[in-house]
Amino acid sequence: MATIFTKIANGEIPSYKCAENDEFYAFLDINPLVKGHTLCIPRREVDYIFDMEDDEIARFQVFAKKVAQAIKTAFPCVKVGEAVLGLEVPHAHIHLIPMQSEKDMLFSNPKKSFPAEEMQAAADAIYAEFKKL
Ligand code: 5GP
Numbered sequence: 091m092a093t094i095f096t097k098i099a100n101g102e103i104p105s106y107k108c109a110e111n112d113e114f115y116a117f118l119d120i121n122p123l124v125k126g127h128t129l130c131i132p133r134r135e136v137d138y139i140f141d142m143e144d145d146e147i148a149r150f151q152v153f154a155k156k157v158a159q160a161i162k163t164a165f166p167c168v169k170v171g172e173a174v175l176g177l178e179v180p181h182a183h184i185h186l187i188p189m190q191s192e193k194d195m196l197f198s199n200p201k202k203s204f205p206a207e208e209m210q211a212a213a214d215a216i217y218a219e220f221k222k223l
Pocket residue numbers: 094105106117118119120121122129174175176177178179180183
């Protein structure tokens with residue numbers, strides 16, 4: 091059975107798309123730590139990121155790098171932080187989080203919620219920057 095993230099990448103479940111290519115897809119986390127919190131996933135289903143082949147994980151990281159560059163332009167921040175947890179959804183994903191301080195990376199923080207228009211505008215801003223890279 092397909093994972094929820096596969097359904098998102100296939101467009102069967104809606105998401106706020108931030109970037110994509112043939113192999114990878116990026117979208118806003120539905121329960122963000124901060125505005126612009128983005129998830130990158132491989133279209134190929136794999137649960138544990140460190141089970142990915144060397145070539146695939148390298149391409150995945152290069153994709154995440156481009157998404158991070160787009161996020162940093164769209165959401166000026168000190169740095170974009172990267173985290174991998176994967177304890178909730180069994181489909182490898184990289185969290186990219188625009189940080190003003192290390193506190194923005196605390197997954198124990200309460201999750202934020204933004205109106206749909208703000209989520210759409212955030213995703214559109216990231217996607218517009220991604221397309222320039
Ligand atoms: P993790 O597996 O890394 O511990 O957490 C999974 C992350 O995916 C969480 O931050 C959660 O908010 C996000 N998430 C879970 N389900 C969905 C979903 O259906 N749509 C989106 N956009 N994000 C989700």
